[in-house]
Amino acid sequence: MKTALSQLGQNTAPPSISWLMQLALSRPKMVSLAAGFTDNESLPVSEVREVLAEILATDATGQAALQYGTTPGDPQLRKLTAAHLLSLDADAIKNYKVPANGTKAVAPNKKSPSYAPESVLITNGSQQLLYMITEALFDPGDIVILEDPTYFVYLNIAQSRGLKCRGVKLLEDGIDLQHLEDILEDLKVKGELPRLKMLYLVTYFQNPSSVTTSYEKKCAALKLLKKYEKLAGHPIYLLEDAAYRELRFSGAEVPTALTAPVNAERVIFAGTYSKPFSTGVRVGFGVLPEPLLTVVTRIKGNHDFGSANILQQILKHSMSSCRYKGHLQNLRQRYQRKAEVMLKALQKHFPKEVTWIEPEGGLYFWVKAPSYIATGPKSRLFKTAIENDVLYVPGELCYADDSSRRKSTNEMRLSFGGASLKNIELGIARLGKVLHSQLKK
Numbered sequence: 459m460k461t462a463l464s465q466l467g468q469n470t471a472p473p474s475i476s477w478l479m480q481l482a483l484s485r486p487k488m489v490s491l492a493a494g495f496t497d498n499e500s501l502p503v504s505e506v507r508e509v510l511a512e513i514l515a516t517d518a519t520g521q522a523a524l525q526y527g528t529t530p531g532d533p534q535l536r537k538l539t540a541a542h543l544l545s546l547d548a549d550a551i552k553n554y555k556v557p558a559n560g561t562k563a564v565a566p567n568k569k570s571p572s573y574a575p576e577s578v579l580i581t582n583g584s585q586q587l588l589y590m591i592t593e594a595l596f597d598p599g600d601i602v603i604l605e606d607p608t609y610f611v612y613l614n615i616a617q618s619r620g621l622k623c624r625g626v627k628l629l630e631d632g633i634d635l636q637h638l639e640d641i642l643e644d645l646k647v648k649g650e651l652p653r654l655k656m657l658y659l660v661t662y663f664q665n666p667s668s669v670t671t672s673y674e675k676k677c678a679a680l681k682l683l684k685k686y687e688k689l690a691g692h693p694i695y696l697l698e699d700a701a702y703r704e705l706r707f708s709g710a711e712v713p714t715a716l717t718a719p720v721n722a723e724r725v726i727f728a729g730t731y732s733k734p735f736s737t738g739v740r741v742g743f744g745v746l747p748e749p750l751l752t753v754v755t756r757i758k759g760n761h762d763f764g765s766a767n768i769l770q771q772i773l774k775h776s777m778s779s780c781r782y783k784g785h786l787q788n789l790r791q792r793y794q795r796k797a798e799v800m801l802k803a804l805q806k807h808f809p810k811e812v813t814w815i816e817p818e819g820g821l822y823f824w825v826k827a828p829s830y831i832a833t834g835p836k837s838r839l840f841k842t843a844i845e846n847d848v849l850y851v852p853g854e855l856c857y858a859d860d861s862s863r864r865k866s867t868n869e870m871r872l873s874f875g876g877a878s879l880k881n882i883e884l885g886i887a888r889l890g891k892v893l894h895s896q897l898k899k
């Protein structure tokens with residue numbers, strides 16, 4: 459019998475995240491350094507307890523919170539979000555040291571549409587925004603350029619919707635601009651530019667590599683997109699996914715692409731309160747240029763006609779008191795400590811042939827084994843790691859299926875977010891043992 463499933467239903471592969479979570483639960487002694495969970499002990503329980511008491515203190519505020527809201531989101535939360543973004547960018551620009559021949563950042567302007575509450579759409583995590591933008595922009599066969607490696611859950615979205623992915627090499631300060639230009643030229647030569655809709659960058663402490671894109675690179679990428687837009691015959695957007703932006707624990711803040719002097723009107727900004735506040739509350743947001751704002755809001759109307767109101771109220775109350783900022787300050791210190799513990803454990807337990815990028819924020823170490831050690835889901839290393847009760851994200855899951863690029867097979871993502879300090883040390887010791895056993899003597 460033929461399937462009743464739609465093309466989308468048939469094309470949607472099992473998300474990598476689901477089987478990784480399942481694996482983590484399958485062995486009681488498993489230390490998961492794979493999950494992108496946030497730190498459990500520092501979740502803002504007392505803050506949310508107080509805030510809920512405030513919200514439910516009177517019938518009027520309680521009823522308002524327990525009722526449906528509006529599709530774009532609570533007006534006050536949109537206002538607070540716009541003001542929050544403006545203040546983060548204003549601070550980043552104040553402290554930004556323009557390199558020689560560098561681009562002068564444009565001081566963010568309260569009146570710019572990028573910081574207007576009306577441009578903000580509240581979503582169910584930033585994940586929903588990523589999905590809706592993909593629905594709004596892409597038909598099957600359309601092209602997205604993304605970092606190589608990139609956020610693997612976005613790759614699942616792209617795959618299920620039949621997108622063609624082109625991976626651009628990632629360096630220590632963001633994408634390789636020459637490689638981006640080569641890809642754009644290649645698309646031009648092949649007559650494929652009209653199918654290119656977007657460049658997707660995870661710009662702060664990238665998932666999985668922990669790389670932060672420099673301001674210079676964001677501006678240069680926008681200039682390049684503008685140059686090729688004429689040949690594409692339609693806008694080419696830059697989707698800046700800033701999920702980890704507020705989790706910085708060292709180094710100087712970097713302004714967002716919203717402040718770029720050229721082509722900032724093509725920036726779609728994806729932000730979230732999941733990582734800096736609570737993954738369980740799961741409130742995200744987007745700043746979108748027109749006509750995307752209108753279209754994505756309509757799509758959201760069809761998805762759920764608005765994110766859960768009470769969750770938005772929790773954020774609104776936390777942000778308009780000092781609870782959000784206070785919590786974030788603690789969180790940063792906590793992640794800094796966890797990153798230090800992971801670093802020391804890596805230095806102690808991993809073979810000297812294994813290298814990594816030291817993060818300045820976020821939740822991850824991106825680790826490279828010698829090229830002859832495969833780390834993929836079917837590799838001996840991955841299987842032995844599971845037998846030894848430790849789990850990591852195989853690096854190759856983070857590479858797009860791009861026939862013009864070879865996927866790297868010897869990397870892994872290790873998260874210090876969810877595991878306790880004790881388990882970080884234990885997990886790295888177990889993984890170190892497995893790595894040592896596979897070294898060529």
Ligand SMILES: Cc1ncc(COP(=O)(O)O)c(C=O)c1O
Nearest residue numbers: 583584585609665701730732742
């Ligand atoms: C790069 C990136 N973007 C977006 C998300 C989605 O997060 P949320 O939907 O909780 O905002 C994640 C979650 O891990 C992520 O790593």
